[in-house]
Amino acid sequence: MRTGVWLVGARGSVATTSIVGALALRAGLAAPTGCVTELPELRGPALPALTDLVFGGHDVVCTPLTKRAETLADAGVVPARLVAALTAELTGVEEDLRPAPTGGSQADRAATLVRELTGFRDRHALDRLVVVNVSATEPVAVPHPAHADLAALRAALAGPDDVLPNSSLCAYAAFTAGAAFVDFTPSTGARLPALTALAAERGLPYAGHDGKTGETLVKSVLAPMFAMRNLAVRSWSGTNLLGGGDGATLADPAANAAKVESKQRVLGETLGYVPQGHTRIEYVEDLGDFKTAWDLVTFAGFLGTGMRMEFTWHGCDSALAAPLVLDLARLTAAAHATGHTGPLTELAFFFKDPLGAATHSLAEQWIRLGDFVRALHAAAGGADEPRG
Amino acid sequence: MRTGVWLVGARGSVATTSIVGALALRAGLAAPTGCVTELPELRGPALPALTDLVFGGHDVVCTPLTKRAETLADAGVVPARLVAALTAELTGVEEDLRPAPTGGSQADRAATLVRELTGFRDRHALDRLVVVNVSATEPVAVPHPAHADLAALRAALAGPDDVLPNSSLCAYAAFTAGAAFVDFTPSTGARLPALTALAAERGLPYAGHDGKTGETLVKSVLAPMFAMRNLAVRSWSGTNLLGGGDGATLADPAANAAKVESKQRVLGETLGYVPQGHTRIEYVEDLGDFKTAWDLVTFAGFLGTGMRMEFTWHGCDSALAAPLVLDLARLTAAAHATGHTGPLTELAFFFKDPLGAATHSLAEQWIRLGDFVRALHAAAGGADEPRG
Amino acid sequence: MRTGVWLVGARGSVATTSIVGALALRAGLAAPTGCVTELPELRGPALPALTDLVFGGHDVVCTPLTKRAETLADAGVVPARLVAALTAELTGVEEDLRPAPTGGSQADRAATLVRELTGFRDRHALDRLVVVNVSATEPVAVPHPAHADLAALRAALAGPDDVLPNSSLCAYAAFTAGAAFVDFTPSTGARLPALTALAAERGLPYAGHDGKTGETLVKSVLAPMFAMRNLAVRSWSGTNLLGGGDGATLADPAANAAKVESKQRVLGETLGYVPQGHTRIEYVEDLGDFKTAWDLVTFAGFLGTGMRMEFTWHGCDSALAAPLVLDLARLTAAAHATGHTGPLTELAFFFKDPLGAATHSLAEQWIRLGDFVRALHAAAGGADEPRG
Amino acid sequence: MRTGVWLVGARGSVATTSIVGALALRAGLAAPTGCVTELPELRGPALPALTDLVFGGHDVVCTPLTKRAETLADAGVVPARLVAALTAELTGVEEDLRPAPTGGSQADRAATLVRELTGFRDRHALDRLVVVNVSATEPVAVPHPAHADLAALRAALAGPDDVLPNSSLCAYAAFTAGAAFVDFTPSTGARLPALTALAAERGLPYAGHDGKTGETLVKSVLAPMFAMRNLAVRSWSGTNLLGGGDGATLADPAANAAKVESKQRVLGETLGYVPQGHTRIEYVEDLGDFKTAWDLVTFAGFLGTGMRMEFTWHGCDSALAAPLVLDLARLTAAAHATGHTGPLTELAFFFKDPLGAATHSLAEQWIRLGDFVRALHAAAGGADEPRG
Ligand SMILES: NC(=O)c1ccc[n+]([C@@H]2O[C@H](COP(=O)([O-])OP(=O)(O)OC[C@H]3O[C@@H](n4cnc5c(N)ncnc54)[C@H](O)[C@@H]3O)[C@@H](O)[C@H]2O)c1
Ligand SMILES: NC(=O)c1ccc[n+]([C@@H]2O[C@H](COP(=O)([O-])OP(=O)(O)OC[C@H]3O[C@@H](n4cnc5c(N)ncnc54)[C@H](O)[C@@H]3O)[C@@H](O)[C@H]2O)c1
Ligand SMILES: NC(=O)c1ccc[n+]([C@@H]2O[C@H](COP(=O)([O-])OP(=O)(O)OC[C@H]3O[C@@H](n4cnc5c(N)ncnc54)[C@H](O)[C@@H]3O)[C@@H](O)[C@H]2O)c1
Ligand SMILES: NC(=O)c1ccc[n+]([C@@H]2O[C@H](COP(=O)([O-])OP(=O)(O)OC[C@H]3O[C@@H](n4cnc5c(N)ncnc54)[C@H](O)[C@@H]3O)[C@@H](O)[C@H]2O)c1
Ligand code: NA
């Protein structure tokens, strides 16, 4: 199953790391560390092979991909020797990258995107196409009446004003072009009734929101631990220090707000109450692509005795995110192939703010993911039986 | 169901905190924070009520229980006002505490214990009796041929030499007296073929080993997190600084060895490989009953990028252990009542080194525990239906 | 030398801890841990004895001192047994506590304060009087032309508007009453030209600002370490989580601003450049009087190699501040007695934002303090020779 | 002043980083970050210029220097582009590296070393020569009667047995060849009466022991902070996790013992009492040349209130050590030129276990160092006056 992966923000850190990594895996130069779909529990016939992924995308900047890859190598995000070995392949992908559409109405820009997606699919004879948003986090979106209704939305897009945030315009274009959609960011994406209706109309699945790679990942196992042990969490305060392009964006309080909100959700929903404390994001340029998060948790045990835990997470965000982007592209393509439409709530495992989340516990999300993937493989009639 | 809880090491920190806590709960002076069996998911008719627990036990020291409780209050382990309010009740429990048997052969000492257990049961008209070992951790036991066979063991116990470590002698006495047995320590306890045979002969269940309350608890959620995300853990090094009676015992390298070993197991078994690094226990008197554990985890993500996580756990061991002792007494009594015999592998959730462990993942252990408890309640025919 | 200590904010945590501590020291119930003036290097004849300190003060609230002391004991700030043992003495001090003056012009309120200070001095036949501001941090003060000139200030105070922030009004009253003044808070206090002129006119010394007790104390030794080793600090980010009355005040961004600014100063002035990163204060009620600060420092070594240090400080602010309040009262009284007037820049050791600071390095401040104190003792003609 | 730097362990991490760094500084490719002698307070005419340093040395292994440098570049210790740019220069230094002498008596081996030192001096027309020991840490040395007396030592060296540890044999050879000696390791080096006598006889200075680069550096500012504030340190426990060649050596408990001992000294000597707790070194291969140290300090403040501080230090040992090696070579050469002989106690600033240490406080050591260096410059009659 030849699967196209169209990256919105294709020259960003996450996108570039995803592309370098997929090319390295294809060339046999790296192991799939961090790829969840390569675990024995999830591997199987339903998923497109990593070597079947074809990359395209668009971005508002036009730094050459090899240049971005070298910058990431200098920063220690990807090995320099890989980038050097993959120059030709990266130049190949460059041919499928486009500038972000500008000018005209949003309808015009959507039409441009649809043409590019269709062209990409035809050029590479793709069986499936998945659009993945890994562009900069948007400010919290401005509500608009047309968000509630597909016909109204279509009419409004043709008007002079911008009606949709960019992430939603991309989801709109994706669905219009018959592509599935994944939002790896906290932006609005497909989360509007009009877009939900469009996805249903076209029989397309979508997934999101906001890749779970650092502090929230840890929270999604620690908060259930406190809950399972009936320990009372009194306060949970977090500080996230990060540099990189994403850090610079999040230094903007508006973008920050969207992100901080999705980081907090896991606690209230797992514990059943909201402990004191807040999560903060601060831009510290020197940290580059490596983020340092520090969390302090105070809790009470038997007879009210006060205790505390703190952790420091020092992770390379792009190196944590990129393999998940590959996982999500594979899983969403397979879900599409198997006839799944609408929100893929079974992929909550991957997200900070999962669509229709039944649970924020990583372990429960894992079980749901396993069940889902095994069903995909069963539908695919897999000789290559995955491990129970 | 009136349930007796006979504590080996009845004047230690864990035992005293368990007793103070149970009395406080009975008197309505405290909430059951930290009691797993009080969670909505596990509550139900099969378990003896917390108010149905009756305490007895033995110890090698004879410090009055109220004295020990006051010391724990001074150290911030239990609230001073609770100890003051419960003086009468504590003095009541004192009447059921005995010195540890000394002199004679091990057969003689076992007989004394059996008499005490039987007397305790009769005195309080108990429906069930559970012996819980919360005495000081023993050195790794010396092997003996009689451990393999019940008849040989009975013969050897009558001889002049000590054949069994104390924890195993207590298990032997418990089984002989028709009591279930829980080992909250890393000592040998019931883990000898001769004792397994005895439990089977008497139709008795037992559980163990080594209550999971701190660093290992955290490991049992973090290690699965790394595994589920296909991240390669390169090293995991731990330092446990602790004071208190248990700390002093563990400063002895022999006792330490047993403990350190059970702390390491979770990693290899969860990850499928053993990362570099060691766990160390050090006695620091000033820390008292509060333990500080620090762990450093280094791991590789996509394309080998190195990352790290560290955590500090500052917990009051006895306040974490005591509610689990109550949970285990209730669960083991209910299992006995429902006809369970042999190792209760479904109670792995509570232990660092669980008997017949299928998994070291806390989340998976939680699922097994839930299934087990729901089955107990179903067998008990509960009107008071627990939550699915 | 009978020395009066008049506390502005006399029922706050720092004030109450200072009073309890001084009474406990006088009664021989505690050792002077944390009192810098009790170190062998600084002890000597010039300083009033701890037993010579007499306490008074005013506050806007009227919670009884014994009540406040009991609350602090419950929170673990002071030992409950001390509070119980000192009830009579605390009730004695209560007689010298007054409500904060209200109503009328600021001139009226200043006059009331002057009367109270004079009354206190007379009642106790005090040789010296020191007013110490330990009241809640004020918002950054609003500039006013009368701040620049003493005559203009006197005129303006009689008018209907509030011209001075409260801390400055207290300094004004102190100087008018012939008392020295110490500002333990980041508020304006004596830092106005008109008040400087008044202190000079009356020949009075003053000291400040903002007691250095936690994160900044640590910074004042770590920043010089990096400087002395010619290591390049790239970023220094701090998070201060605190509960307590002070925490609640500082949750107000206006008060917060004053504090955060004084916390940052040490870095730029010690390193000669300002590294990236910020310091944040967040109110977390559950932490009570114990503050947790976490700092991350990234730095470059030889050939630019990046490294990092992080520290967590878990301190009881009031227990750190109170002995310094006693030190400052003793030192300021002795300075006054020896004829020092104006800003006591030699006391920079005690402050986050020291008056006329020549240096922010704790070690250099320590040397200046030692020289100053030895000169005081020499002037006092000390038989009881301090250690060189 | 052309100054030779002969490195014992010349192919180790510290040595290689020192050489790469000095060559990079000479070529204008790097700034002297981490070089204490380049601070404005210490710069001046007495010190040989960094461009005047000439490198030689010996080692028991023969890995080419460029190879070692590349390995260090791969590990992130030195920038890869520097190593690439300096290949020719590194090959140049290679010509002055020798295998460690083997075979024969220790007298024979010493004679070989003396010949090599003399040859090095002649070949490069050196004004001064300093031997710096940066070889692997030795086990604690075995006492021998000949250590006490120079004549006895000379006689014993000619015998069949090894009398001196290698570090001391190097000091012996250095002094015999008229070279000054610096011991950057915890090994015995010049610390034997017979060698002290030899240095005196030849009018040579020497310095040591054990470069202070990580946890102990931090301790040497934090311990004085607690002391200056009269806070009572109750416990101080440290864990050092390190990989690299030095880590592997220190995994050997014998070498470890020497190191751990020198790490503990600072506390007792600074505080005046020894707090509870220990320091541990553990080898964790994955950490490579980057060390992670974690320290927990518990302390009591006013009225006994317990508090705590913890810090994590994540430093690249070789990048911290190398600039100090250059500093020590420059300072020792200048001291020799100015007529200093015997132990250079004024260089305590650089060492964990300084010779004849008057103080372990970094700030006090800094003052002594400044005085010493200013006197050197004054003696050198510097037009280029250093800052007071
Ligand atoms: N890295 C992680 O761990 C992680 C986790 C969760 C979410 N995310 C999200 O993924 C996104 C990408 O992160 P990153 O680190 O790669 O950031 P980045 O700043 O390196 O890359 C973002 C890219 O998006 C491009 N872009 C901006 N506006 C665009 C637009 N309107 N259309 C197309 N492209 C646009 C930018 O030019 C840039 O190249 C962010 O939204 C981030 O919040 C990342
Ligand atoms: N607290 C925890 O979180 C935790 C977790 C896991 C396991 N444990 C285990 O629980 C046990 C108790 O811990 P603690 O903190 O209460 O220790 P403790 O030292 O306070 O108490 C142990 C008690 O056992 C008694 N004892 C010693 N030998 C005995 C014997 N032969 N027979 C009867 N009594 C004997 C001692 O006198 C003492 O009163 C230890 O083995 C510990 O390793 C505790
Ligand atoms: N504790 C420390 O380590 C530390 C360090 C540096 C500075 N400080 C400063 O010391 C001050 C006191 O701290 P705290 O923890 O005791 O706070 P707190 O809130 O417990 O006490 C402040 C007291 O000031 C009183 N007050 C408020 N406004 C007043 C007014 N106008 N006149 C008189 N009294 C007034 C309050 O009623 C309260 O009793 C704060 O400004 C704090 O920033 C404390
Ligand atoms: N890096 C630091 O921060 C630091 C701080 C204080 C002390 N030190 C000490 O510096 C020394 C060097 O550290 P490193 O990290 O470079 O270690 P390393 O293992 O990388 O290098 C040591 C070198 O010494 C050589 N060697 C061993 N025995 C020798 C002998 N008998 N004669 C000559 N050479 C010999 C080895 O072959 C190796 O090349 C160690 O003793 C270490 O304890 C280092
Ligand atoms: Na930490």
Ligand code: NA
């Ligand atoms: Na920490």
